Amino acid sequence: MDEVKTNTEQITEAKNGKEVVIALKGLKKSFGKNEVLKDITLEVKRGENVLILGKSGTGKSVTIQCIVGLLTPDGGSLKVFGEEVAQLSDKELKQLRMKFGFLFQSGALYDSMTIRENLAFPLTRVLKLTDQREIDKRIEDVLESVGLLEATDKLPSDLSGGMRKRAGLARTLIINPEIMLYDEPTTCLDPITSREISYLILEIQKKYKTSSIIITHDMECARIAADRILIMDDGKFVAEGSFDELHRSTNKIAASFFKDIL
Amino acid sequence: MAEEITISGWKKWLEDIGDQVAFFFKFIRNIFSGGFEWAELVRQCYEIGYRSIMLVGITSFIMGVVLIVQLRPTLVTFGAVSMMPQSLSISFVRELGPVIIALICAGKIASSIGAELGSMKVTEQLDAMEVSGANAVQYLAVTRILATTIMVPLLSLIGDVIGLFGGFLAINLRDSISFQLYFHKVIASLGFSDLFPAFVKTIFFGFAIGFIGCYKGFHSNKGTESVGIAANSAVVTASLWIFVIDAISVQVTSLLFYH
Numbered sequence: 001m002d003e004v005k006t007n008t009e010q011i012t013e014a015k016n017g018k019e020v021v022i023a024l025k026g027l028k029k030s031f032g033k034n035e036v037l038k039d040i041t042l043e044v045k046r047g048e049n050v051l052i053l054g055k056s057g058t059g060k061s062v063t064i065q066c067i068v069g070l071l072t073p074d075g076g077s078l079k080v081f082g083e084e085v086a087q088l089s090d091k092e093l094k095q096l097r098m099k100f101g102f103l104f105q106s107g108a109l110y111d112s113m114t115i116r117e118n119l120a121f122p123l124t125r126v127l128k129l130t131d132q133r134e135i136d137k138r139i140e141d142v143l144e145s146v147g148l149l150e151a152t153d154k155l156p157s158d159l160s161g162g163m164r165k166r167a168g169l170a171r172t173l174i175i176n177p178e179i180m181l182y183d184e185p186t187t188c189l190d191p192i193t194s195r196e197i198s199y200l201i202l203e204i205q206k207k208y209k210t211s212s213i214i215i216t217h218d219m220e221c222a223r224i225a226a227d228r229i230l231i232m233d234d235g236k237f238v239a240e241g242s243f244d245e246l247h248r249s250t251n252k253i254a255a256s257f258f259k260d261i262l
Numbered sequence: 263m264a265e266e267i268t269i270s271g272w273k274k275w276l277e278d279i280g281d282q283v284a285f286f287f288k289f290i291r292n293i294f295s296g297g298f299e300w301a302e303l304v305r306q307c308y309e310i311g312y313r314s315i316m317l318v319g320i321t322s323f324i325m326g327v328v329l330i331v332q333l334r335p336t337l338v339t340f341g342a343v344s345m346m347p348q349s350l351s352i353s354f355v356r357e358l359g360p361v362i363i364a365l366i367c368a369g370k371i372a373s374s375i376g377a378e379l380g381s382m383k384v385t386e387q388l389d390a391m392e393v394s395g396a397n398a399v400q401y402l403a404v405t406r407i408l409a410t411t412i413m414v415p416l417l418s419l420i421g422d423v424i425g426l427f428g429g430f431l432a433i434n435l436r437d438s439i440s441f442q443l444y445f446h447k448v449i450a451s452l453g454f455s456d457l458f459p460a461f462v463k464t465i466f467f468g469f470a471i472g473f474i475g476c477y478k479g480f481h482s483n484k485g486t487e488s489v490g491i492a493a494n495s496a497v498v499t500a501s502l503w504i505f506v507i508d509a510i511s512v513q514v515t516s517l518l519f520y521h
Contacts, residue, residue: 068393097395108390110382125297125396168390175394 019046020082021179021211022067027076029062036062038235040076044179044211049201051214051222053257054232060215063232064181067213068100069093080179098126101172101180101210105187107164109156115167116152119143122175142170145207146200162193169200173208180204180212186221198224219257231257285477289407292400302405310371310406311413315420321366322359322421326428329354334436343437347444348451350429355422356456361508363421364467367414368500372475375406376496379479380489388480403480407472414468415461455519463511470503 020043027040036059044050054060065071066078069085078085080096088096109118119139123129129138143149146166156164165185172180182201186194198221204210205225214225222229223243231239231246231254239246239254246254329350337343379402382388391398430444475496482492 070389070393094395097393100393102390102393104386104390106385108386110387110390111385122394122396125401126394128297171390172394 020044021046021080022213023077023079023082024063024067025077027063027066027078028074029059029066029071030074036235037066037073040235040237042230042237044213046211047205047209049205049212049214049225049227051216051226051229052232053216053219053222053229056217058232059235060232061183064102064183064213064215068097068102068181098175099178101175101177103165103168103172103180103182103185105184107156107168109164109167109171111156114153114155115143115148115159115170118156118167119171119174122171126175138174142174143167145173145203146170162189162197165189165193165197166200169197169204173204176208177210180208180210182212182214182216184215184217186216186218191220194218195220195224197221201225219260281481282477285403285480286473288399289403289473289476292397292404293408295397295400297397297400299401299405302401303408306405306409307413310409311416314367314370314413314417317370318363318366318417318421319424322363322425323428325358325362326350326354326425326430327432329358329425330429330432346433346437347429347439347447351426351448351451352456354425354429355452356460357508359422359425360418360460360464360467361504363418364414364464364471364504365501367410367417367467368471368504369497371410371414372471372478372496372500373493375410375472375475376478376482377489377493379403379476380482380492383479383482384484384486384489399480403476406476407469410472410475411465411468414471415464418464418467419461455515459511459515459519463507466507466511467504470507471500474500474503 022042022044024040024042027037028035029037040059040063042050042063052060052063062071066073067080067085069088072086081099083092083096085093085096109115110121113121116139119142120135123135123138129135139152140149143152146169148163148166148170151159151163151167156167159167169185180201185201186197189197198218201212201214201221202225205212212225214221216222226243229241229243229246230237231251233253239249239251241249247258249255249258330346333346333349334343337345337349379388382402388398388402391401426445426448430439430441433439433444478492478496478499482488
C-alpha cells in the first residue's frame with residue numbers, strides 16, 4: 001500500500017514538475033589532505049535551473065564532476081533519477097551519462113574535427129545512428145537552435161570563444177539530454193556574448209525541458225538563468241534562495257556577491 | 263625525511279606500474295568490445311605510417327652509408343672487402359635497422375601521441391568524450407596502439423631496404439659492385455633466423471611505442487606543462503622499453519635458433 005502511495009506521489013510530483021532528478025546528501029570529496037567537498041546536500045527538481053555561486057576553489061566544479069561520474073565521492077549519497085551512482089556498473093553509468101549534457105569551461109570541442117564531425121561524434125558513437133540524412137538533419141537543427149549554422153564545416157580553431165561555447169552546447173544538446181551541467185558557461189566571454197549565452201541557457205531549459213546545474217561567478221548569468229541559487233564556500237553551501245532573496249540576504253558571503261548589484 | 267621521500271617514490275612507481283597494467287587490460291577489453299573504429303584505425307595508420315616514411319627512409323639510407331664507411335677499413339685489414347654486403351645486411355637487418363628505426367619512431371610517434379592526448383586531457387576533450395558516453399579508450403587508444411603495432415614493422419621493412427640500398431651506393435663510392443651481385447650477396451646471407459626474429463621484435467616495438475604514448479597522454483596531469491611532460495616521458499619510456507624488448511628478443515632468438 002505504502003509503495004502504491006509512494007508511486008502515486010512520485011507521479012503527482014512529476015506532473016507538478018517537482019520530481020527530484022539529482023539528490024546529493026552529505027557528499028564528501030578530498031584530494032590527499034585537501035578536503036574539497038565537506039558536506040554537500042542538494043536537490044535538483046525536474047525542469048529547474050539551479051545555479052551555484054562561489055569563489056574559485058570552493059568545490060563547485062568538483063561537485064558536478066562527481067555528479068557525472070568523472071570523480072568518485074569519498075562519502076555521502078549521490079542519486080540521479082533515484083539511482084545511487086556509486087552502485088552503478090560501467091554499463092549503467094554509460095547509460096546514465098547519455099541523459100547528461102556537460103558544457104565544459106573551454107567548450108572541450110575535439111580540435112581535430114570540424115563542428116559537423118564534433119556533433120556527429122555522439123550521434124554515431126553513443127546513439128549509434130547510421131542514417132546520414134538523419135545525422136545531418138539533427139546537426140542542422142541543433143546548430144540552428146544555438147545560432148551557429150554558418151560554422152558547420154569550420155574547425156574549432158576558426159571560431160571565437162562565444163562560438164566555441166555555442167558549438168559545445170550544441171554537441172551536448174544533440175543527444176537530447178535530460179540534465180544539463182554548465183561549468184562556468186560565460187567565463188572568458190565579453191559581457192554581450194555572456195548575456196547571449198545566459199539567455200540561451202534559459203531558452204534551452206524551455207525548449208528541451210532540461211534540469212540544469214550552472215556553475216558560475218557571473219551575476220548577470222545568475223540573474224537571467226537561475227530559478228534557485230546556492231552559494232558555496234569552503235566545500236559547503238552557505239546560502240540558498242532566489243536571486244532577489246539572496247540580494248536582500250544578510251549572509252556575509254551572499255552579500256559580498258550581491259554588493260555591486262543595483 | 264629522505265626515507266619518506268624514497269618510500270613515496272617507490273609507492274608512486276608501483277602505482278604507475280599498476281596503472282599501466284590496468285590500462286593494458288582496458289586496451290585488450292576494448293579491442294573486442296564491439297563498435298571497432300575501423301575508419302580511425304586507417305586514418306591513424308596513414309598518420310603514423312605514411313607520414314613517417316620520409317624520416318625513416320632518410321635515416322636508414324644514411325645509416326647504410328655510414329655503416330659501410332665504418333666497416334670498410336676493418337674489413338680491408340682482414341682482406342675481406344668482398345664481405346661488405348653480408349656484414350651490412352646481417353648487422354642492419356638483424357639488429358641495427360629495427361632498433362634505430364624503432365627509436366626514431368619513438369621520438370616521432372610516441373611523443374606526438376603523448377602530446378596530442380595530453381593536450382586533449384588539458385583541454386577537457388577526454389573528459390567530454392567520457393561524459394558523453396563515448397568510449398575514449400576505444401576511439402583514441404586502441405586505434406593508435408594497433409596502428410603503431412602494424413606500421414612500425416612495415417616502416418622497419420622499408421627502412422631495411424633503403425638502408426641496404428644506401429650501403430650499395432656507399433660501396434660503389436670506393437669499390438665497384440653490380441646491383442645484382444650486391445643484392446644476391448645480401449639475400450644469400452640472410453636466413454629465416456635473421457629475418458623472422460627481427461620482424462617479430464618490431465611488432466613489440468610498435469606496440470610499446472603506441473601503448474606508452476597513449477598511456478602517458480591519458481594519464482597526464484591537467485596543466486599546460488603536463489603536455490610537454492607527457493610527450494617527453496613517452497619518448498624516454500618507449501625508448502627504454504625498446505632496449506628491454508631488444509635484450510629479451512636477443513636471448514629468445516639465441517635460445518631458439520643458435521643453440
